Amino acid sequence: MTPAPVAPWSEVTAWVEKSPVAAGIRSPHPAAKTVETMGLKPGSYLHALAQNSSGLIVDAGWLRLLGGSSGDGLPGLDEANAAASGMLVVAFDVLGGVFALDGGALGAGDGSVHHFSVDSLRWEGLGLTYPAFISAMLGGATIDFYESLRWSGWEKEVGLLGPDQGLFLYPFPFTQEGKNVASSTRQALPFSELIDLHNDLVRQLDATDAGPAIPSSAFD
Numbered sequence: 001m002t003p004a005p006v007a008p009w010s011e012v013t014a015w016v017e018k019s020p021v022a023a024g025i026r027s028p029h030p031a032a033k034t035v036e037t038m039g040l041k042p043g044s045y046l047h048a049l050a051q052n053s054s055g056l057i058v059d060a061g062w063l064r065l066l067g068g069s070s071g072d073g074l075p076g077l078d079e080a081n082a083a084a085s086g087m088l089v090v091a092f093d094v095l096g097g098v099f100a101l102d103g104g105a106l107g108a109g110d111g112s113v114h115h116f117s118v119d120s121l122r123w124e125g126l127g128l129t130y131p132a133f134i135s136a137m138l139g140g141a142t143i144d145f146y147e148s149l150r151w152s153g154w155e156k157e158v159g160l161l162g163p164d165q166g167l168f169l170y171p172f173p174f175t176q177e178g179k180n181v182a183s184s185t186r187q188a189l190p191f192s193e194l195i196d197l198h199n200d201l202v203r204q205l206d207a208t209d210a211g212p213a214i215p216s217s218a219f220d
Contacts, residue, residue, distance in 0.1 A: 008048035008131070012056075015138040021059040023138055029054050032068035037078040045131050046090075050077050056134075059142040061158045065091045065134065073164030084215040087114070090130065091137075094158050095149060095173070096166045096194030098214050101130055105212045116214055119149060119173040121202055123211035149173060151182040166194045172201070192216070 016023050040047040054070035069076030080089040086105025092098055098116040100106065106114045106123050113126045113133040128136065157167065168189045171178035178184060199213045
């Protein structure tokens with residue numbers, strides 16, 4: 001007999017509880033209108049996160065998965081995508097990297113997860129569906145995924161940041177000089193500044209194969 005499918009939110013909470021990295025659920029904001037604004041239907045993982053949380057904090061805050069609007073700096077899915085076209089932003093990492101579902105702007109328009117990486121300034125396909133992405137990151141994938149971008153004591157630095165802040169690294173991680181992040185200068189910056197910086201760098205470097213700009217209204 002085939003077991004009944006697990007409801008998306010029940011599955012997400014189970015992944016959080018079993019996560020090998022520090023993870024938590026941000027309580028939903030009572031005034032959030034993310035579900036209604038986006039027209040999200042029950043039964044999807046997007047609906048589950050938007051309805052039941054104002055985001056997930058993964059690996060001590062290194063990764064922030066978006067949910068409903070919170071009113072405290074971390075945007076909801078609706079706010080992060082107010083100016084998006086052909087993609088759906090679903091998460092940010094502490095260095096200003098962005099995860100988005102492909103709606104056509106990033107490739108085949110198949111809804112798969114892509115990552116704008118600060119060490120390449122490119123959108124890179126991960127070959128994962130949205131549920132598989134959530135499961136993987138809560139399952140500890142951040143450890144290997146970000147190994148080359150971490151330094152001893154990063155947890156303490158990340159823990160001091162607000163929900164709308166990330167870390168600026170210099171020299172830039174995409175340069176040869178910036179490959180050793182342990183020796184980089186690190187500074188807390190609003191995510192809005194990090195996003196604008198990365199978009200400006202792509203334009204300045206004329207990186208024509210970088211893909212579309214990161215939606216810049218998420219933290220306005």
